Amino acid sequence: MMMQGSKAWPAVKDAAGLLRAPQRTLPLIRALVSDAAGICFAQPHLYSYSKTRRSTEATLEALLRWIFDAQRSDGGIAAYYSLLSGYSSSYPEVTGYLIPTLYDFAREFPDRAVASEAASAAARATDWLLELQMPGGAFPGGVRAVPSQPSIFNSGQILHGLIRAHSETDDSEIYRAAVRAGDWLVEMQQPDGSWSGPGAYQSAAHVYYSMVAWPLALLSQETGDSRYRDSAEKNLDWVLSRFRPNGWISGINLQGHPDYLHFIAYALQGALECAALLQRNDAVEVVANPAWILLRQFETNKFLSGAYDGSFTNGHRFVCLTGNAQVSYVWLRLFEITGDLRYLNAALKMNEMVKDRIPVQGKPGIVGGLAGSYPIWGCYQPLRYISWGCKFFADALLLEQGVKRSFDSSLVGALACAS
Amino acid sequence: MRIVMLCSSVYSETACAVAVRLADMGCTPAGALSVSTFNRGTLLRKLGQWGVKRVANYARTKLSSRNTSKPGRIQNEHLEPWLTRRHAVFQNLNQVANVYRFPVAITQDQNSPRAIAALKAWSPDLIVFTGGNILRREILGVPSLGVLNVHLGMLPEIRGMSSPEWSLLNGVPVGITLHFMDSGIDTGPILRKYEFPDLAHCDSLADLRHRLIAFGVEKLGDVVAALDRGTIMSTPQCDRNSASRGDNQYFVMHDWLQERAATLLAQPLRQPVSETVHG
Numbered sequence: 270m271m272m273q274g275s276k277a278w279p280a281v282k283d284a285a286g287l288l289r290a291p292q293r294t295l296p297l298i299r300a301l302v303s304d305a306a307g308i309c310f311a312q313p314h315l316y317s318y319s320k321t322r323r324s325t326e327a328t329l330e331a332l333l334r335w336i337f338d339a340q341r342s343d344g345g346i347a348a349y350y351s352l353l354s355g356y357s358s359s360y361p362e363v364t365g366y367l368i369p370t371l372y373d374f375a376r377e378f379p380d381r382a383v384a385s386e387a388a389s390a391a392a393r394a395t396d397w398l399l400e401l402q403m404p405g406g407a408f409p410g411g412v413r414a415v416p417s418q419p420s421i422f423n424s425g426q427i428l429h430g431l432i433r434a435h436s437e438t439d440d441s442e443i444y445r446a447a448v449r450a451g452d453w454l455v456e457m458q459q460p461d462g463s464w465s466g467p468g469a470y471q472s473a474a475h476v477y478y479s480m481v482a483w484p485l486a487l488l489s490q491e492t493g494d495s496r497y498r499d500s501a502e503k504n505l506d507w508v509l510s511r512f513r514p515n516g517w518i519s520g521i522n523l524q525g526h527p528d529y530l531h532f533i534a535y536a537l538q539g540a541l542e543c544a545a546l547l548q549r550n551d552a553v554e555v556v557a558n559p560a561w562i563l564l565r566q567f568e569t570n571k572f573l574s575g576a577y578d579g580s581f582t583n584g585h586r587f588v589c590l591t592g593n594a595q596v597s598y599v600w601l602r603l604f605e606i607t608g609d610l611r612y613l614n615a616a617l618k619m620n621e622m623v624k625d626r627i628p629v630q631g632k633p634g635i636v637g638g639l640a641g642s643y644p645i646w647g648c649y650q651p652l653r654y655i656s657w658g659c660k661f662f663a664d665a666l667l668l669e670q671g672v673k674r675s676f677d678s679s680l681v682g683a684l685a686c687a688s
Numbered sequence: 689m690r691i692v693m694l695c696s697s698v699y700s701e702t703a704c705a706v707a708v709r710l711a712d713m714g715c716t717p718a719g720a721l722s723v724s725t726f727n728r729g730t731l732l733r734k735l736g737q738w739g740v741k742r743v744a745n746y747a748r749t750k751l752s753s754r755n756t757s758k759p760g761r762i763q764n765e766h767l768e769p770w771l772t773r774r775h776a777v778f779q780n781l782n783q784v785a786n787v788y789r790f791p792v793a794i795t796q797d798q799n800s801p802r803a804i805a806a807l808k809a810w811s812p813d814l815i816v817f818t819g820g821n822i823l824r825r826e827i828l829g830v831p832s833l834g835v836l837n838v839h840l841g842m843l844p845e846i847r848g849m850s851s852p853e854w855s856l857l858n859g860v861p862v863g864i865t866l867h868f869m870d871s872g873i874d875t876g877p878i879l880r881k882y883e884f885p886d887l888a889h890c891d892s893l894a895d896l897r898h899r900l901i902a903f904g905v906e907k908l909g910d911v912v913a914a915l916d917r918g919t920i921m922s923t924p925q926c927d928r929n930s931a932s933r934g935d936n937q938y939f940v941m942h943d944w945l946q947e948r949a950a951t952l953l954a955q956p957l958r959q960p961v962s963e964t965v966h967g
Binding site for chain 2: 318320565568610611613614615617618621673676677680684
């Protein structure tokens with residue numbers, strides 16, 4: 270997710286990277302020209318949607334290759350590849366939630382050579398994360414090169430990875446690390462169910478910390494300990510209280526930044542998965558409201574704004590590709606939960622659109638990567654291909670594959686019933 | 689009754705068939721207002737969607753169809769009863785207008801002040817919409833009776849795009865609805881709806897659409913006649929809450945789902961496919 274307090278200094282550092290490695294100039298110009306041409310010719314039309322000839326399998330493999338390339342020698346995965354400064358250092362948060370994605374890929378394509386590569390990448394990532402755990406059970410925030418404090422959000426995302434790593438390996442060390450992280454998160458929770466104060470980004474409470482509640486609900490299932498479930502449910506209730514009747518979600522709460530679609534989608538995804546795990550149909554209904562508003566916007570305008578200013582009607586004119594991938598995932602899950610085919614339909618179109626934005630050629634760090642924004646100079650992670658974008662899009666495509674399979678088998682069943 | 693037609697292009701076969709249908713029953717349109725076939729927006733959109741090669745082919749097709757000396761080929765064979773006259777085929781609305789003597793005006797935007805002024809000059813009782821822009825309130829208020837649309841789905845269950853395909857996947861009867869337009873998408877008062885009787889004869893989704901369009905042209909004539917006689921009343925739709933997820937608006941169907949809908953043509957379902965899994 271990666272936010273920066275001051276925008277100026279990282280931008281200067283990034284630009285200086287181009288002086289150190291002038292060979293990056295050509296790919297930079299190519300990306301700028303390509304996106305400028307793209308937006309010049311794109312004329313969204315009510316009766317159309319963007320289509321690509323790229324298969325889902327090929328795209329998934331390209332995304333996975335990008336992630337392999339981004340895995341650093343320490344086992345952690347870089348936050349991003351910048352067109353100006355190259356790869357960042359390893360990023361604990363994203364390394365954590367990439368673990369389930371890597372294992373999901375290995376499961377989806379067991380016969381491919383990259384499947385074992387994915388599983389071993391996940392194992393190396395897990396080993397690196399275990400080294401980072403702090404004495405109290407927390408995990409640090411920020412990229413590894415920067416000394417930092419315990420982080421609630423990062424601990425939640427790493428917990429997600431550890432739970433999956435344990436279920437894949439049955440390693441008791443991973444289990445103990447997950448429980449320690451879970452205990453720390455429960456301890457840090459505020460009485461109202463939110464997480465704020467030390468360890469929270471800008472010390473404030475954020476609705477997108479539903480992405481912390483989700484792994485706690487998972488941990489409860491894994492351990493049978495109801496404390497984690499109670500904590501997850503308490504946060505879910507707090508998050509739901511921020512969903513407004515007009516569909517808007519207040520409490521993204523990023524000072525100095527607009528409400529990026531990425532964070533809105535985090536809030537939706539975390540709350541929806543929590544609701545599903547906790548069997549809270551009321552919560553599914555609440556989450557479906559903004560998800561439906563976004564669906565209507567996407568179907569009508571053929572794109573979703575990359576950021577909003579306090580309402581879904583005040584959108585910024587750029588695309589946050591990661592947010593799009595996450596929203597697609599939420600729609601696919603809502604289709605699975607509600608059976609409303611319009612969610613599946615919108616997700617299929619969204620995935621086509623995002624597929625179309627993945628470079629099919631270029632150097633490692635570019636080819637197969639997902640840019641922060643479209644056009645690439647948009648205000649979310651400009652001029653960068655980001656690892657969490659690849660993660661969320663891979664998740665959406667993997668889910669799409671599963672949903673398509675179950676749809677086809679249900680169609681066969683329905684036809685058999687009708688005959 | 690004075691009727692004016694709105695159409696998406698003078699090359700629209702549906703518009704030609706509707707004009708002939710109306711004229712044959714003694715209600716020759718007082719005029720037709722068509723969107724210009726070539727404009728900058730369309731060209732850029734098609735370039736973005738299709739690429740240069742396909743756009744060039746498209747332009748060649750359109751230009752060649754202007755050559756009236758060549759015998760024409762009807763895209764929708766089910767419209768043939770209206771499009772064929774003494775072994776000749778109406779190629780465009782101008783030819784229909786020449787035979788039945790009504791004016792055809794061209795506009796870039798049917799909602800523009802000039803377009804609305806042209807419509808008002810024809811002082812229509814009824815506007816028949818066969819395609820074009822999304823209509824704004826001002827244009828909807830021009831005719832005394834209303835703007836009539838044929839929707840290829842059963843309202844209020846299935847509103848919006850790809851209605852026949854959504855009907856198949858959702859286990860809803862396939863059919864058409866004749867309704868007055870309002871500012872929403874297919875939310876206006878309903879005049880008549882008809883379930884489509886020939887589903888079993890359709891061999892593809894394109895064929896289904898073609899047959900539904902022809903079915904709509906036929907039934908449009910019946911409804912216009914009933915309006916003329918004053919023997920038909922419109923009924924408001926009950927489900928109009930477009931702000932809620934419970935609304936019935938559907939959007940263009942993705943190809944993958946269309947392929948699944950096509951498999952249901954021969955064997956329509958009585959419930960949505962998804963319900964067999966999700967209960």
